[in-house]
Amino acid sequence: MLTLTQLVPRGLAPFDLTLQDGACLTVSGPSGAGKTVLLRAIADLDVNAGEARAGSLIRSQISAPVWRKNVAYVPADTGWWADHVHSHMPEGDPGPLLDALDLDRACLSWPVAQLSTGERQRLALVRALLAEPEVLLLDEPTSALDVDATKAVERLITDYMSRGATVVIVTHDDEQAQRLGDQHLRVDGGKVEILSREAG
Amino acid sequence: MTYISLSVTDVAIGAILIVANGLLSFGLGLKLERTLVIATLRMVVQLTLVGYVLTAVFNVASPWWTGAIALVMIIFAGYEVAARQDRRLKGVWSYGLGATAMTFSSTLVTVLALTTQIGPDLWYDPQYTIPLLGMILGNSMTGIALGLSTLTSGVARDRVAIEAQLCLGANRWQACGQMIRAAIRTGMMPMINAMAAAGLVSLPGMMTGQILAGVPPTEAVRYQILIMFLIVGATGIGVLMTVFGGLAYLTDSRHRLRLDRLQPARMG
Numbered sequence: 001m002l003t004l005t006q007l008v009p010r011g012l013a014p015f016d017l018t019l020q021d022g023a024c025l026t027v028s029g030p031s032g033a034g035k036t037v038l039l040r041a042i043a044d045l046d047v048n049a050g051e052a053r054a055g056s057l058i059r060s061q062i063s064a065p066v067w068r069k070n071v072a073y074v075p076a077d078t079g080w081w082a083d084h085v086h087s088h089m090p091e092g093d094p095g096p097l098l099d100a101l102d103l104d105r106a107c108l109s110w111p112v113a114q115l116s117t118g119e120r121q122r123l124a125l126v127r128a129l130l131a132e133p134e135v136l137l138l139d140e141p142t143s144a145l146d147v148d149a150t151k152a153v154e155r156l157i158t159d160y161m162s163r164g165a166t167v168v169i170v171t172h173d174d175e176q177a178q179r180l181g182d183q184h185l186r187v188d189g190g191k192v193e194i195l196s197r198e199a200g
Numbered sequence: 201m202t203y204i205s206l207s208v209t210d211v212a213i214g215a216i217l218i219v220a221n222g223l224l225s226f227g228l229g230l231k232l233e234r235t236l237v238i239a240t241l242r243m244v245v246q247l248t249l250v251g252y253v254l255t256a257v258f259n260v261a262s263p264w265w266t267g268a269i270a271l272v273m274i275i276f277a278g279y280e281v282a283a284r285q286d287r288r289l290k291g292v293w294s295y296g297l298g299a300t301a302m303t304f305s306s307t308l309v310t311v312l313a314l315t316t317q318i319g320p321d322l323w324y325d326p327q328y329t330i331p332l333l334g335m336i337l338g339n340s341m342t343g344i345a346l347g348l349s350t351l352t353s354g355v356a357r358d359r360v361a362i363e364a365q366l367c368l369g370a371n372r373w374q375a376c377g378q379m380i381r382a383a384i385r386t387g388m389m390p391m392i393n394a395m396a397a398a399g400l401v402s403l404p405g406m407m408t409g410q411i412l413a414g415v416p417p418t419e420a421v422r423y424q425i426l427i428m429f430l431i432v433g434a435t436g437i438g439v440l441m442t443v444f445g446g447l448a449y450l451t452d453s454r455h456r457l458r459l460d461r462l463q464p465a466r467m468g
Contacts, residue, residue: 079364
């Protein structure tokens with residue numbers, strides 16, 4: 001469950017939001033409207049005002065690293081800081097996740113420089129999911145993927161939600177928003193508008 | 201001790217070399233004449249003034265005057281560190297960080313040397329204090345400027361990689377660990393290289409000066425070795441303070457990367 005109280009991302013109006021366990025919020029809006037800013041504010045990566053809770057965790061009462069382990073933000077541009085893929089993976093067995101996303105298990109020993117953009121995007125999702133966060137904040141997670149890979153990612157996200165996780169996902173794809181979203185949020189001209197929708 | 205005093209004419213003869221360089225620049229169209237003339241004049245005027253100021257300060261031998269000179273040197277060194285940054289820190293940190301680190305490290309090391317090893321009758325004797333501080337400051341300044349610019353350009357360049365680690369729950373020191381190590385290594389490198397090359401590739405200036413002034417080479421060498429130790433010590437402390445201080449400023453207590461606290465890169 002994710003609760004935002006009077007959250008004020010930079011340049012946006014304050015808003016409240018409650019997302020139940022297993023719910024998915026899709027975020028849309030024109031380029032530069034502040035969709036990424038909104039996700040970064042929830043993850044506490046930029047200076048912002050307001051309170052956020054994830055399950056029993058209250059953001060202002062725990063350290064930022066602990067918050068981010070539980071509220072995992074996966075940016076659109078993936079970051080890599082070591083030469084090989086495996087150095088970027090937290091504890092745990094990434095095997096099943098790699099299988100679910102049609103990635104070769106051997107790719108763990110590949111150099112990052114050799115990966116395609118699509119592979120990087122999926123591996124960034126894998127390393128975020130390995131830590132089993134309560135809330136997942138995804139910034140255009142399928143922007144570099146073909147139809148099949150997109151389906152695999154959506155399946156994995158839906159699967160993860162069914163285990164009780166809450167997901168916020170920025171997408172330009174209206175159909176993807178229809179497929180995944182229980183609630184919808186639109187950012188435009190500094191305003192944040194929340195539109196509920198019947199599940200399914 | 202004996203040394204050969206130079207007359208103004210002796211020095212003027214040396215200036216012929218500068219004129220030769222100027223003519224060369226003119227002939228080859230290098231357009232260096234103007235800068236060459238300005239730099240030469242600055243050097244002559246600045247050093248002449250320093251000669252008079254030091255003579256006056258040595259004669260007074262007051263701790264206040266010595267302190268005032270030291271302060272002026274540190275302020276200039278602080279400006280020099282900031283001037284060598286491609287991306288400066290914002291606000292008072294721009295000059296303040298390097299200057300604070302140098303004040304602490306250079307003063308600490310200089311006072312240590314004066315009170316324990318060199319030990320003049322008056323510990324603040326300007327004849328020892330000022331040249332010592334000058335050498336320590338001048339050399340540690342290079343390391344500090346290099347360390348800080350490695351850090352600032354590094355975090356700006358690797359923002360995405362650093363934030364990727366923060367997103368996975370790393371704290372700011374873990375996420376910037378590579379950057380911190382690279383900055384400290386780069387800051388320490390010039391002095392480590394200087395020690396390795398000392399005596400073989402280069403004869404350090406202070407030692408050469410003492411030899412010219414008639415000090416036996418073995419004595420001068422002993423002095424130079426001590427100075428090298430002091431400089432490395434001051435550089436280490438100064439670089440460490442600057443790099444950790446700089447990173448503390450470029451991140452915040454919520455473990456966010458704060459590139460908004462960096463000024464935009466200047467056009468090279």
